[in-house]
Amino acid sequence: MRGATRLLQRLARTLLVVLLVVVGSTLLMRFAPGYLSDAREMDARYAGAARIELSAEAARSGTLWQLLSNEMHAWTKGSLGLSRQYDVPVLQLIGPRLAVTGSLMLRSIVLAWTLALCASLLSSAGRNPSMLWQAPAAVLLAVPTAAMATLSLLAGSGGPVLVMTLLLAARDFKFLDRTLRTAWRDPCLLQARAQGIPALRLVRAHILPGIRPQLLALATLSIVTALGALVPVEVIFNVPGVGQLAWNAAMNRDLPVLLAVTMIMAIAVTLAGMTSDRSIDWQAA
Amino acid sequence: MRARRLALWALLGLVLAAAAVVWAPNSSYSNQDRDLPLAGASVHHPAGTDALGRDRMVRVAAALLLGLAGAVAAAAATTLAAAAVGALSAFSPAALGAAGMMVCDVFLALPWLFLLMMVRSALPLTTSPGSSAAITFFVLAALGWPACARAVYRGAVNLKHAEWMLQARAGGLRPSQMLRHVMPNLMPLLVPQFLISIPAFIMAEANLGALGLGIGEPLPSWGGMLAELDSSAMLLQTRWVYLPIALLILVLLLVEAISVEARP
Numbered sequence: 024m025r026g027a028t029r030l031l032q033r034l035a036r037t038l039l040v041v042l043l044v045v046v047g048s049t050l051l052m053r054f055a056p057g058y059l060s061d062a063r064e065m066d067a068r069y070a071g072a073a074r075i076e077l078s079a080e081a082a083r084s085g086t087l088w089q090l091l092s093n094e095m096h097a098w099t100k101g102s103l104g105l106s107r108q109y110d111v112p113v114l115q116l117i118g119p120r121l122a123v124t125g126s127l128m129l130r131s132i133v134l135a136w137t138l139a140l141c142a143s144l145l146s147s148a149g150r151n152p153s154m155l156w157q158a159p160a161a162v163l164l165a166v167p168t169a170a171m172a173t174l175s176l177l178a179g180s181g182g183p184v185l186v187m188t189l190l191l192a193a194r195d196f197k198f199l200d201r202t203l204r205t206a207w208r209d210p211c212l213l214q215a216r217a218q219g220i221p222a223l224r225l226v227r228a229h230i231l232p233g234i235r236p237q238l239l240a241l242a243t244l245s246i247v248t249a250l251g252a253l254v255p256v257e258v259i260f261n262v263p264g265v266g267q268l269a270w271n272a273a274m275n276r277d278l279p280v281l282l283a284v285t286m287i288m289a290i291a292v293t294l295a296g297m298t299s300d301r302s303i304d305w306q307a308a
Numbered sequence: 309m310r311a312r313r314l315a316l317w318a319l320l321g322l323v324l325a326a327a328a329v330v331w332a333p334n335s336s337y338s339n340q341d342r343d344l345p346l347a348g349a350s351v352h353h354p355a356g357t358d359a360l361g362r363d364r365m366v367r368v369a370a371a372l373l374l375g376l377a378g379a380v381a382a383a384a385a386t387t388l389a390a391a392a393v394g395a396l397s398a399f400s401p402a403a404l405g406a407a408g409m410m411v412c413d414v415f416l417a418l419p420w421l422f423l424l425m426m427v428r429s430a431l432p433l434t435t436s437p438g439s440s441a442a443i444t445f446f447v448l449a450a451l452g453w454p455a456c457a458r459a460v461y462r463g464a465v466n467l468k469h470a471e472w473m474l475q476a477r478a479g480g481l482r483p484s485q486m487l488r489h490v491m492p493n494l495m496p497l498l499v500p501q502f503l504i505s506i507p508a509f510i511m512a513e514a515n516l517g518a519l520g521l522g523i524g525e526p527l528p529s530w531g532g533m534l535a536e537l538d539s540s541a542m543l544l545q546t547r548w549v550y551l552p553i554a555l556l557i558l559v560l561l562l563v564e565a566i567s568v569e570a571r572p
Contacts (some may be wrong), residue, residue, distance in 0.1 A: 036413075043414045051427065165560035167511045167530075169518030170553050173537045250419045255515055259538075269422055270519055273429035281429065285422040293417045 037297045044289040048282055049094050053087055094282070104279035108272065113283045116268060121287075124257070124264035128249045130184050135191035135245065142196050144226060147203035156200070163193035169255035176259055183260040190252050191245055198244070202237045206230045246295045250288055315565035322559065323376065326369035337370040338362065338526040348546050356548040358536065367528040368552050372559065374523070375510050375530050378441060382449035383505035387498050389453040394460025395490060398468055399483055409461060415454035421515070423451060428521045440524040444516065448509045456501040463497045464490060503567030507560050514556060530556050 097104040102112035109116065146156035163171075168190055175181040206212070207230070215225055231238075257266035265284055272280035329335065341353070341361040348356050355365040397408030427447050435443070467473055467490050476486065510530065516522040517531010525532065533552035 036410075040410070040413050040417055043410070044417050047414055048418070048423070048426070051423075161561065161564065162557070165507075165557045165564060166553075167514040167518070167534065167556070169515045169531075170534050170537070170556070173518070173534065174553070177537065247419065251421050254421055254425070255519060258519060269425060273425040273519075273521060276429055278426070278429070281422070281426045285418065285426055288419040288422055289417045292419060296417070 033297060037293055040293055041290055044293075045094065045098070045286055046091065048285055048289075049091055050087070053090050097279075103283040106272075106277055106280050108275045108277040108280070113280050116280060117265060117283060117287065120263060120265045120268050123262060124253065124266065127183055127187065127257075127262060127264060128246070128253070131187035131191055132245050132249060134184065134188040135195055138188065138192040139195035139199050142192070143199035143203050146196075146200050147207055148222065152200070152204075156196070160193045160196050163189055164197070167255075168252045169259065172256050172259040183256045183262050186256055186260075187249060187252055191248055194248055195241060195245060198237075198241050202234050203230065206234055209233075243292075243295045247292055250292065312566055312568075315562045319559070319562040319566065322372065322555075322562070326372045329366055329369035330373060335363065335366045337367045337528050346546055349548065355551050356546050358549075362526075364548055364551060368533065368555055371528040371530050371533060371552065372555065374441065374527065375513060375556075376506075376559070378445035378513065379448075379506045379509035382445040382452065382509045383502050385446075385449040386452040386456060386505050387502040389449070390456035390460050390501065391491070391494065391498055393453065393457040395464045395487060395494065397457075397461050398464030399486060399490070405461075409458070412454040412457050412461075415451065416458075418451075420451050420512070424448070424512070424516060425519075425521055428516065435524065437524040437527040440522075441527055441529070444513060444522055445509070448512055452505055452509065456498075456505070459501060460494060460497060463494055467493055500567065503563070507563045507567070510556075510560060510563070 094104065097113075101114060103114045103117065105111070106113050106116055142156055146153060166174075168186070171190065172183070172186045175186050212225060212229060215229070216222070253264065253266035254270050255266075256262070257264045258270045261267070265287070269281055269284040272278070272284070330337070339362065341347075341357055341363075343361070344353070344357050345359055345361045346357065347353055347361075350356070353363050353365065355363075355368065358364055358367065393408055393412070397405040400408070424447055428444070431440070431443060473486070473490075476489070481489075513522055514530040514534055517529045518534040519531075520535065522531035523529035530552060534556075536549050537553070
């Protein structure tokens with residue numbers, strides 16, 4: 024009963040966070056200093072009177088209440104609003120791209136986790152952190168995603184999955200190496216090693232179950248990091264995903280599309296966070 | 309500790325060298341040598357020129373100073389905001405504290421790059437380069453505080469329940485007096501947060517600039533110069549286009565080396 028109540032409380036909190044994200048993003052967008060300016064106002068082909076009418080129209084349809092109600096109406100209808108650039112429902116634009124982005128993220132996260140876990144298991148077996156493992160991770164973390172993607176493109180080797188994998192693996196490795204090092208220092212594990220129990224068995228039966236909460240937290244962090252890397256990678260490699268759509272919308276001031284993408288990402292992050300928290304609760308129970 | 313000191317001296321040396329290049333007589337990051345676009349290294353232009361004939365060395369040095377100054381200012385603002393929100397939430401009534409942390413949760417749920425793009429794209433069409441630089445770092449600071457505020461909140465709650473604090477409260481210490489004692493105890497948490505934020509903000513600006521949403525031209529920035537790498541014609545002309553990225557990685561490694569030993 025208590026578990027169900029806690030689950031309901033957590034769900035309610037998640038819903039409240041999502042609602043606040045929607046309202047907050049809409050407010051932020053509405054009060055951004057250039058919200059009411061339209062690229063058409065810079066077009067010399069429009070007469071002065073037409074330009075004045077354009078800004079007056081934007082001001083009329085840009086009241087906060089109207090904007091919020093339009094946004095809510097579009098979300099309840101399921102269209103997610105109307106794209107200013109393409110004049111089609113935002114859902115039509117986002118739908119096919121979600122699969123591309125999802126596949127890119129899933130492949131990158133799985134590969135990065137495999138790479139980071141193998142590297143950190145090997146690295147943490149040593150007594151002190153070795154430069155052989157630490158130095159490549161430090162260098163990879165110091166390269167901005169856009170630069171890494173551009174260099175990979177220029178070198179003609181690798182692709183979006185490789186760049187995202189390297190970025191995520193470097194971050195995951197740093198976290199996993201520290202966690203595994205702490206786990207190996209546990210007195211019961213030191214004794215088990217001294218007794219000659221194989222390291223692989225200790226990892227499988229003791230270490231991995233013991234660090235499950237940290238792994239779940241890292242899973243959420245991986246999703247957040249992947250979302251951050253998504254835009255530069257998709258733009259530079261010309262991957263037709265949500266990140267590229269968001270960049271395109273930002274360059275063309277298509278704010279309804281950008282708002283919808285931001286909110287979908289926010290919901291994904293919130294749900295991922297909630298799932299990992301829930302799993303920790305289940306484990307604790 | 310020795311590595312940290314070395315990194316600090318190396319970074320200081322780089323900053324001084326960059327300042328000397330930028331403030332040398334007759335050097336300007338926006339001056340164009342129209343006869344020498346995409347020139348290689350020469351006496352007049354030690355690192356060549358860019359596609360518009362501007363001295364690459366001066367531009368890289370100016371980008372280093374601008375990027376570091378902006379990131380340090382944004383990190384300071386972020387840390388101050390986080391300290392204020394975290395400490396006030398911990399020491400205010402429970403409902404207010406929960407509301408403060410809810411605001412943090414809302415910000416943490418928003419993917420920062422998408423939010424940055426949204427704010428940057430909604431700026432007026434006629435934003436000046438100086439304003440675009442200020443706005444970029446201001447937005448970074450405005451979005452960077454919640455994670456730090458959560459850490460400060462946790463630290464402040466621990467302090468609130470510490471024995472010396474309970475005794476002080478029982479002895480009638482006022483909240484304003486309590487905060488005066490709490491802040492120095494939070495410094496070991498705030499200093500690493502400040503140092504961690506600097507490379508994060510430099511990297512964020514570089515990523516935004518490479519996407520064309522960062523600091524406006526003709527102001528030089530890491531991101532703007534990374535965007536140059538998109539032109540393969542330019543890469544064939546001169547290898548000096550790789551200078552900004554090499555220097556950016558060096559700066560980030562040095563800042564990371566300085567911050568790594570300050571972490572708890």
